[in-house]
Amino acid sequence: MIRNWLLSWPRGSKRILQLCADLILLWFSLWLAFVIRIGWDDTCKHILDYKWLFIVAPIIAFPIFIKLGMYRAVMRFIGKEALTAIAKAVTISALVLALVIYWYRDVPASVPRSLIFNYWWLSLLFIGGLRLVMRHYFLGDWLEVVHGPFYSNGGGKAFPRVAVYGAGAAGNQLVTALRMGRMMEPVAFVDDNEDITEATIAGLKVYRPEQLQEMIDETKATQLLLAIPSATRSRRQEILAMLAPYPLHVRTIPGFMDLASGRVKVQDLQEVDIADLLGRDPVAPHQALFDRCIRSKSVMVTGAGGSIGSELCRQILVSGATRLILFEHSEFNLYSITTELQRHIAREGLVIELIPILGSIRNPVRLFEVMETWEVETVYHAAAYKHVPIVETNTTEGVLNNLFGTLHTAQSAVKAGVENFVLISTDKAVRPTNVMGATKRLAELVLQALSSEKEVPLFGEGGKVFENNTRFTMVRFGNVLGSSGSVIPLFRKQIQDGGPVTVTHPEITRYFMTIPEAAELVIQAGSLGEGGDVFVLDMGEPVKIADLAEKMINLTGLTVKSDKNPAGDIAIKFTGLRPGEKLYEELLIGDDVIDTEHEMIMRANESMISWKELGDLLAKLDGAVKAENCAIIRDLLLRYVAGYKPQGDIVDHLYAKKHID
Numbered sequence: 001m002i003r004n005w006l007l008s009w010p011r012g013s014k015r016i017l018q019l020c021a022d023l024i025l026l027w028f029s030l031w032l033a034f035v036i037r038i039g040w041d042d043t044c045k046h047i048l049d050y051k052w053l054f055i056v057a058p059i060i061a062f063p064i065f066i067k068l069g070m071y072r073a074v075m076r077f078i079g080k081e082a083l084t085a086i087a088k089a090v091t092i093s094a095l096v097l098a099l100v101i102y103w104y105r106d107v108p109a110s111v112p113r114s115l116i117f118n119y120w121w122l123s124l125l126f127i128g129g130l131r132l133v134m135r136h137y138f139l140g141d142w143l144e145v146v147h148g149p150f151y152s153n154g155g156g157k158a159f160p161r162v163a164v165y166g167a168g169a170a171g172n173q174l175v176t177a178l179r180m181g182r183m184m185e186p187v188a189f190v191d192d193n194e195d196i197t198e199a200t201i202a203g204l205k206v207y208r209p210e211q212l213q214e215m216i217d218e219t220k221a222t223q224l225l226l227a228i229p230s231a232t233r234s235r236r237q238e239i240l241a242m243l244a245p246y247p248l249h250v251r252t253i254p255g256f257m258d259l260a261s262g263r264v265k266v267q268d269l270q271e272v273d274i275a276d277l278l279g280r281d282p283v284a285p286h287q288a289l290f291d292r293c294i295r296s297k298s299v300m301v302t303g304a305g306g307s308i309g310s311e312l313c314r315q316i317l318v319s320g321a322t323r324l325i326l327f328e329h330s331e332f333n334l335y336s337i338t339t340e341l342q343r344h345i346a347r348e349g350l351v352i353e354l355i356p357i358l359g360s361i362r363n364p365v366r367l368f369e370v371m372e373t374w375e376v377e378t379v380y381h382a383a384a385y386k387h388v389p390i391v392e393t394n395t396t397e398g399v400l401n402n403l404f405g406t407l408h409t410a411q412s413a414v415k416a417g418v419e420n421f422v423l424i425s426t427d428k429a430v431r432p433t434n435v436m437g438a439t440k441r442l443a444e445l446v447l448q449a450l451s452s453e454k455e456v457p458l459f460g461e462g463g464k465v466f467e468n469n470t471r472f473t474m475v476r477f478g479n480v481l482g483s484s485g486s487v488i489p490l491f492r493k494q495i496q497d498g499g500p501v502t503v504t505h506p507e508i509t510r511y512f513m514t515i516p517e518a519a520e521l522v523i524q525a526g527s528l529g530e531g532g533d534v535f536v537l538d539m540g541e542p543v544k545i546a547d548l549a550e551k552m553i554n555l556t557g558l559t560v561k562s563d564k565n566p567a568g569d570i571a572i573k574f575t576g577l578r579p580g581e582k583l584y585e586e587l588l589i590g591d592d593v594i595d596t597e598h599e600m601i602m603r604a605n606e607s608m609i610s611w612k613e614l615g616d617l618l619a620k621l622d623g624a625v626k627a628e629n630c631a632i633i634r635d636l637l638l639r640y641v642a643g644y645k646p647q648g649d650i651v652d653h654l655y656a657k658k659h660i661d
Helices: 002-007 011-038 040-067 080-103 114-139 142-150 169-181 209-219 233-243 256-261 274-278 287-292 307-317 331-348 364-373 388-392 395-416 435-451 487-496 515-528 545-554 611-626 630-640 653-659
Strands: 161-165 185-190 204-207 223-226 249-252 298-302 323-328 353-358 378-381 420-424 455-457 465-467 471-476 479-481 501-503 512-514 533-537 570-574 593-595 601-604
Touching (some): 011 040, 040 080, 080 114, 161 169, 161 209, 169 185, 185 209, 204 209, 209 233, 223 233, 307 378, 307 515, 323 331, 323 364, 331 353, 364 395, 378 395, 388 395, 388 435, 395 420, 395 435, 395 611, 395 630, 420 515, 435 611, 435 630, 471 515, 479 515, 487 545, 512 515, 515 601, 545 570, 611 630, 630 653
Parallel strands (some): 161 185, 161 223, 185 204, 223 249, 298 323, 298 378, 378 420, 420 471, 471 533, 479 512, 501 570
Antiparallel strands (some): 455 465, 533 601, 593 601
8 A cells, every 4th residue: 555655664755755745835836826816828928037936935945844843743643733833834934935025126027916925825725735635644534534434444344433421631632542543433422511512523423411322323333432531430430320221332541640651541441440330439548647657667568469468569669668578479479569569660760679578478487587687667468368169168278378377477577576567357257157257357366366465475486475566457348349359350251251240149249449449548547556456448338249240241332131131142140159158248246336537447346355265276276277177167266256157068178078978
C-alpha cells in the first residue's frame, strides 16, 4: 500500500517531501491569486513579468514555516495546535511579502493590491487543507465518509460499535484514541448533562441515560465504554446498576492518575472494576496513623508475596520506612514482589533498603535471626493458609501454619525486641465452622495472651522468661476483591469460557473490600492499639454472591440463562456449600464494640485466655499434630475456640484415609 510505504520513509525524507509539496502549493496559490484578480488570459500573457514574485514568496515563507514548527508536527497526529501554527506562518509570510512589495515599488511590473489577500487565503486553504487530507488518509478516516457504517477492518468483519458514557474531556479523548486505533467504531455519547442532550460532539449524537434503548436501536451499539474517571465509586455503582438491564458489554478507561503516571494509556480499556459494583468510596488515610509504625523504621512483612502482604509492601515502600524485609515461603512470589518493588524504587528514586528473605514462619530460629539482624521495629504478619476447603482437608498443616507459625513469629518478635506486631486476621475467626477460622482465632488468642504478660516464659524455650516490650494488635476483616482464590477472578474466567458460573449456594453472602483499602486500614489499625486489641474494619454491607455473579454476566453484554430466560447466554450453577463453608460471615464474637479515632476502624472487646492455660493447649495441639490425630485437634478446638461448630465429619485427607476408609 502507498500509505504504508510512505509511513516507512525516514523522517528526513518525509520533511523534504513536505517542503517540495509546500513549494508547489505556494506557487499554485500565487498563480491562482493572479487568475482571480486579472483573469485567465491576462495571467497567461503577463505572468513572466512577475517571475521575481515566485522567487521571493518561497524565500520569505520557508524560514517562517520552519521557525514556527510546521515541519516538526507528525502528519497523522496533527491537531489544533499545529493548525494554529500553520495559520500564523501563512499569515506572517503573506504580510512580509506585502511589505516587500510596498518597499520596492520600482519592480518590473506593479502588483495588484488585492493579490496579497488572495494569496493569503489560498495558501491557507491549500497548505492547511493538504495536511488535514493527509491526516485523514494516514488514519484511514476518509473511508468512513465513503463506506459509513459498513466500514470494516479489511477482513470482512465490522468493527465493534461502541457508545461512550461521558461526553466530557475524558470521553472526547477516548473517542479520538478509538478513531486513531481503528479497532472500534464510536457511534454515540451518553451523558446525564441535560445541557448537551441531543447535541452533536465530535460528530456523535449525545443521548440521555433514559434514551439507552433508543440509542441501541439507532446505532446498533454492542459495547459501552465508561469515560468518567473522576466519578466517585458510589456514583459509578448507580450508573452500572442503570446499565445492567441493557445488552451492552460495559468497560472503562483508567483513572487520570494512572494515565499521568504512564502506567496505562487511554486505549487500555479495562473490564469494569468490581469495586464499582459495591459502591464503596475509599476513605483518605489518617496520615499520622499511617506513619506511626512505618516512617523511619525497619519493617518486616511475612507472607510478603501474597495478596495482602504484597499490597502492604507497596504502601510501606512509599511511606518513609528505612528498611523493608520481605519474608516469604514461595520463591516465585518473593521474586515477583521483589522485582516489582525494585523497579518502583529505581523509577521514583526512593531511599530504602529492600531485603528479600526466603523462609518459613514454621522456622523460629530463622525468624528470630532475621528480626535481630535487621533490628526490625514493626512486623506485619500476613502469612497464613486462607482457603477454607483446602485447610479443612489438610487440618494439621493448617494448625502448624496458622497457629504455630503465628506463635513462632510473635515469640521471635518478643525475643528480638520488636516494638509493634500486627496480625492480619479474618472474619472467619468469628464463631468458625471450619479449621481455617478456628486456627486464626487461636492465633488471635496467642497475641491476646502474650499482650497480658510483661515477662513471659515463651513456649518451647525450656521455661526461660523473656521481657515483653512488643505491642500486639490484630485486625479482622472479610474478603478482599481480586485476591488469590477469590470468586471474582474465577467468575471472570468462567464467563470468558462460556459458563456456567458456579456459586455454592443461592443465599451465600460475603463482606468485600479492595486490597489497597484493606492494606491501608490494616496499617492504620496497627497504630491504634495499646496491646492485645482486636480491631474490626467497616466492611459495609454484605454482598450476595449470586447477585454479584449476575451483575458480572450482565456487564459483559451477556444475559443469565435461567428457567425464566432459557435463551440466555451464561448459566449460574449452584454447587452446594463446601466443607467448612458458612452462608454468612460475622466480624464480632460479642456485641461489645468501641469506636476509634478512625471512622472505618472499630475496637472489639473479645474474650481471652491466660498465657499459662494457652501453654497447656499448645502442648496438647503440638502432640496431636505430630500424631496426625485430627480427632483430638477437633476436640481441643471445640473446647477452646468460642462458637466453633464444625458442620460435618472430619474430612482431612490423610486422617480419613487412615481411620475412616
